Amino acid sequence: MLAYIIRRILASIPVMIVVALFVFLLLRLTPGDPAAIIAGDMATPAQLEQIRQNLGLNEPLVTQFITWSGQLLSGDFGRSLISKTPVLTLIHQRLEPTLSLAIVTMLFTLLLSIPMGVVAAWRHGTLTDSAIMAISVLGFSIPVFVTGYILIQIFAIDMRVFPIQGFRSIFDGFWPFFERIVLPALTLATIYIALIARMTRAAMLDVLGEDYIRTARAKGLSERIVLFRHALRNAAVPILTVVGTGFALMISGVVVTESVFNLPGLGRLTVDAILARDYPVIQALILLTSGIYVVINLLIDISYAFMDPRIRY
Amino acid sequence: MTGQETNDRKGDVLVVENLVVETGGRRPAPILNGVSLRVAPGETVCLVGESGSGKSVTSLATMGLLPKGALAVSSGRILVEGEDVVSASPSRLRQLRATRMSMIFQEPMTALNPVLTIERQLEEVLSAHSQMSGAERRSRIRDILSLVRLPDVERMCRSYPHQLSGGQRQRVMIAMALVLEPKLLIADEPTTALDVTTQKEILKLVADIQKRLGTSVLFITHDMGVVADIADRVYVMRHGNIVEDGPIGDILKDPKRDYTRNLLTAVPALHPREARARISNEVVLSTTELGMTYGASSLFRKRAGTVAAKDVNLTLTRGRTLGVVGESGSGKSTVARCVMRLIDPTEGSIRLRNQEIAGLSRRALRPARKRIQMIFQDPNRSLNPRLTVGDSITEGPINYGASPDAARTRAKELLELVGLPADAIDRHPHQFSGGQRQRIAIARALAMEPDVLVADEAVSALDVSVQAQVLDLLDDIQARLGVALLFITHDLRVAAQICDDVVVMQHGRIVEYGPTAEVLGHPREAYTRELIEAAPGRHWDFPNFRPLPTPSGGPVDGATL
Amino acid sequence: MADETTTAATGPGAKPVVRRNLLPRIDLASLKFAPTLAAIILGLIVLAAVFAPLIAPYDPIKMDPMARLGAASFAHPFGTDGYGRDVLSRTLYGAQTSLIVGLGAAFVAVLVGLPLGLLSGFFRVLDAVLMRVMDGLMAIPAILLAIAIVALVGSSLWTVLVAITIPEIPRVVRLVRSVVLSAREEPYVEAAIAVGSSLPKIMWRHLTPNTIAPLIVQATYVCASAILTEAILSFLGAGIGTETPSWGNIMSEGRLYFQLKPGLIFWPGLFLSLCILSINILGDTARDVMDPKLGKKRKA
Amino acid sequence: GLSAAPVDAQEIRAVMHSGIRVLDPVITTAHITRNHGYMIYDTLLGMDENLKPQPQMASWEVSDDGLTYTFTLRDGLKWHDGAPVTAKDVVASLKRWGQKDGGAQMMFKSVDSLEATDDKTAVLKLKEPFNYVLELMAKPSGLPTFIMPERVANTPAGETITDYTGSGPFKFVEAEYEPGVKAVYEKNEDYVPRDEPPSWTSGGKVVNVDKVTWVTMPDVQTAVNAVNGGEIDYLEQVPFDLLPILQSNPELTVEVVSPLGYQTMGRLNWLNPPFDNVKIRQAAMLALGQQPILAALVGNPEYMDECGSMYGCGTPFATDAGDEMIMDGPQPEKAKALLDEAGYDGTPILLMQPTDVAALTAQPVVAAQQLREAGFTVDMQPMDWQTLVTRRASQAPVSEGGWNMFFTNWIIPEVWSPINNPMLNGGGKEAAWFGWPDDPKLDELRTEFAQATDEAEQKRIAAEIQKHAYEVVNYIPVGEYKIPSAISTKLTDMVKMPVPVFWNVKKAE
């Protein structure tokens, strides 16, 4: 297994290099001039030129790329062109909110969606099934910001149980952390609950007709065990896949939710950086995300083998 | 014919009265047309009959496990210890299962959960229905696994179903059904995949439990030998009806119905036939020093592999039948799968018509595929549940250039040849009985008109009359086309009747190899002798409705005569 | 799927009673209420999109800033937006764009993702390479991609479609692959190999059907999220301009007036939800029909 | 709110109009960075509410010939690190400023020398008369004269500073700075305010709170909810459409803090057809009308004004000279006639629409419709602001990435005189602002204005400049608006001026 992990991670290195190169080129092909953002509206072309010069943006692309990769190799991700903050500091500041949001969202999601999907499949064709599916479809066809605003209106403004916005570190205490993360996590969870509940239902339906389910019932096991141990485990692979890719997506930041709840997360950082053409930040973020994806996908793949012993790599 | 007895035998463990089962949907078709049967405490009742006659459906109905929506009880009663199963609530049914009645399913491959270890699947029965501690459960599991004669119990415990041989899975199923020592045991062809020695042990184990706890057994089988050995009473089924029933002696000696008589006369004799004249010396398939070791290491743990086959040397000539018999788990299917190149042998060579195929790539192998075909031991899973039977059968011929129409016409013919209605072509595999599925698998293999046919327990789920019909068919094809057959079986009677040569395998190796008459008639090896002695029903001459003088003297253990 | 009744007992000697229709007849009574309704709703939305120029009461970009944020009235049943444009007309026209974006993204993602997923699930070597590439592809934010593509070839429906679809593809690939990873170990796949089926055939006939159910779910999700992502892209200047109405950009423009004029979000949102709900119901029905074991279970 | 953040009573939490990302107030003209500058730096001079320069860090003396300015630093000025502020710091800071600020660049052309004669005195000598020295040094916008320590001020003008030591009333808490999230300022205990009462950027900057936190909230709706729920104390810009939500809250004051608002304007590209033709430019101006644009942008009549003065209405040089072309609009018929006359061939107008800046999205949309009604073919392209900023710098033909028209906004102090107003420069491709009018006549008039000493004369020339600018269609002002702020009633005594500052303000417990 260790060998497998090492092989996987080694295989990712060339990919990350290609991603880095691709993003680097993509960014330089995209119009936009960090100098203009720094200088503001009234700057003259000469002043812009001076700033560009200083930022090294006038160097040939090859030189720029070599400089950047050289820095990377020595562990230096550079500084933001705009704010001059070291990129690592920026990412470090944004990591906790994003991670917190992703984890809490996933917890909510898993707690709700899997039972929903299982019950819907179990009660296939009944009103319960239709109701669960209708609710979950609403989950992903309502824009996130609408869900967010509605939750804020109900729980933060009308009922005043949670704050409207903001983020507190979990190290400041559980409640201050939790009361601020609940609504954004719920908001985001609606999408994932919808997706995962439906995925669970679909996968379960494929499994519930199998003979071993009949065996499990013949053994006199409770319906809960039949569903959750025998059926769900067999249905787990596609569910794990969407959980994994969904989680990975959240780790790379979810702009709208972060904006609506004013969470200082990676999603906002990414969009801000893209809109400001803050090259070093974008490049580092994408490298980081692809690294995270590599790890998460590795974990998913390992969990496949754990869930289904027939799967080999 | 059974109706008269109603009500005079109170205290029966199982009473089925006028059970009618119909298919679901808008135009229900009857599957069972008023079946009645009863099983008294401690009694062993055998249910025999034509493949597809409704034996499994009857047993599933009893367990309350008919596939929802597809089949449903439309009238009749099923009483287990006086309690009606048909109208029982789901939770009550759950309580009844496993504690009062348990079932061994016909197809063990699909009946076991592929993603849970064997230990886990056994363990949960105990934790659901007993108060045992973890340690107690563990030792109980190991006990029962060794009781059903599984070798290497520790490995079995941690294995997943796909890592076991067909017979091993079947024994796991048996262990699962027996572990709680139920009042009523329904066994649906529980020993089809077992070699006769193991089968004998298992039957003895069941008899022991019966003796000890008074368990009633409803035993579904095609093996008249087994029936003769174990049954107290017999029900004969056909077309969803019970056509005859009575104590074992009456049925065997004096069957009333033509159908029953036919059934008995079709039982093949244990005495080997003479080898047929060779029609050719052309070697179509040979293996040298073939060996296969399954790597047991998973992503999580490293373990030494399982040696499933070692030094296997076989030669198959055109038009001949080579039988492979032997212990369950001795590597028969492994050899078959290697020969088919479905798995890559770890050592040795395989020559198909002088072409070495052990190391060929998938692509290079494709032209060779047409020449060698296989009937899988587990027909259920080898048929894609989403394809219609017709699609499955015509797939191969179409691959090799047949027109879809021609292939379909041929498929219908084949279905009829194996005793299925031509309209079966548009149905899906799950709508058939175990034996019907097996015949579909046979039809699929035959559709390819191969040079070599590897048949892995190809007739085990068939009742003797259908079996005879299918064997005749094979014989016929062999005669016409010169197909060479590699015939894996546990049924020594079948082996005796159709094989020219026989290989006996044990522990992954060939222990004896020679002409059938030699090997079965005058076994040299102790293991072969053991096998022959364990053959069920050896004391009975079925076609003549009378007992045989037993060569080894005295009736076989477990026989109730 | 043929809806046939089974013969009763079918033994070798028996002349079975065959009751089977020769043609699969559509039995109106067997059509469920929900799928029918779903098909009607979806059909109406598609018709509304196609015939928007005929049924929309106003030009969707004709504005009247003096009458902005008008309440629902007889003249403007859904009210007017921040520029005084008729929301009903915009919603009808918006169906065109949104359906193309949503269905297009789902279609393309499946079209590309399915074969890649099948291949990578089946070939271990290819898997190692392909999945790494997908990891990389997944990491590139749609927004960046959209801005880059828009900058290079100009903003249009198609650039938006490409930008939205590309990041979805790896997720479809992973899903298909995961299903194939378990399915390829099934004995019936071995059996298909044994009868000499070519790889494409094995993939198409034996593996693809297993992926259908999860794919339908994923595809409807991609469809919905594409329509909504388009809104975010519009806001960031990488989407379709406000002169081409889409449910996405109507809602994102209406976002500010959420508390004051919820209709701006409600109406396009309602269309979107109905549309996705219908697609889902149809998808579920398709799944049920394709499941041989449930095929019989469909109740009238 | 009930469970709102346990706000430190002496902390003001403010949501400003944008996040603060560039921390060098000299390298950028971004307003938020200027506001940041006012927090942590002191300026050499201040400007009072009558737009008159006043002493701040230094008082001054002007020689009789008007060529020598002597600045004397007041006592008690100290950097945040404790070191005293010296004239050397002042000289270095002014020199860096001089490289960047438009007006200052003009001024430095006339400067002979700028030197520190002792620790407290800096002397500026001019070669020729220049009448705006004090105004430039006192002005609150563009680039104010923020004084930095010499070591910081020596940073090349094209490079961003990374040392944020100032001498102003607040200290920047660098450790808590998260770009795009928040910036934290704490009271500078050592700051010695002037004795005069505060008036705009002049007078005493007395700090009454411990801490000011600028929170960046990317979603305005959230910001409005937060100020409404008491989670923040100050929202610099309330979106007009959301005013009703806040106005009913008794714990909030919703008012316009700055007496001067914004000018929104459209700019045409003189280099590319069809706007290389003055007649077609005029047609475009005729086609537009201020009211619909303002209606779409602002909506609320209370906060918008039609205004034809290029210098903003209510400012010293405000005039209506030549403004009828826009003020009578939209006049599609006239525009059509003019287009016919000019032989407009239907060349599409590439109109850039920024979609990510709320204050700039509406103008192009309405303008596009107005132009179309007058017979123009309009190709409105949505894009993000960065793309727009890059594209507007392109002098290439439209087909090669150039453009025809875009809109932007200015605060009035940026345009209130012909000297400040960046658009009123006829220097063509080399010197003029984007759009590059090549207009020697305009430049002549501007020089004339700079040399005029008499106020009436200045006003006359300013009017003439405007008239000329309208004739050639230098740019198209499409109206003015003011943005209300929402302020918690706990905050009192806020200084009302174009720059939001946090001295003088008190926060109730």
Ligand SMILES: Nc1ncnc2c1ncn2[C@@H]1O[C@H](COP(=O)(O)OP(=O)(O)OP(=O)(O)O)[C@@H](O)[C@H]1O
């Ligand atoms: N799900 C189903 N839907 C429709 N018909 C079915 C279904 N299951 C079984 N049948 C039909 O019911 C009949 C009885 O099947 P059953 O499995 O009971 O036969 P069996 O006696 O056990 O045969 P075998 O010995 O071959 O296992 C068969 O003709 C079969 O085709």
Ligand SMILES: Nc1ncnc2c1ncn2[C@@H]1O[C@H](COP(=O)(O)OP(=O)(O)OP(=O)(O)O)[C@@H](O)[C@H]1O
């Ligand atoms: N995939 C696998 N992984 C590990 N061990 C396996 C695997 N498949 C089979 N085995 C083991 O290899 C041995 C031989 O199995 P095989 O299936 O060839 O037996 P068989 O002779 O066909 O038995 P049966 O008559 O019971 O079908 C058994 O001990 C089995 O447990």
Ligand SMILES: [Mg+2]
């Ligand atoms: Mg059966």
Ligand SMILES: [Mg+2]
């Ligand atoms: Mg086997």
Ligand code: NI
């Ligand atoms: Ni069908």
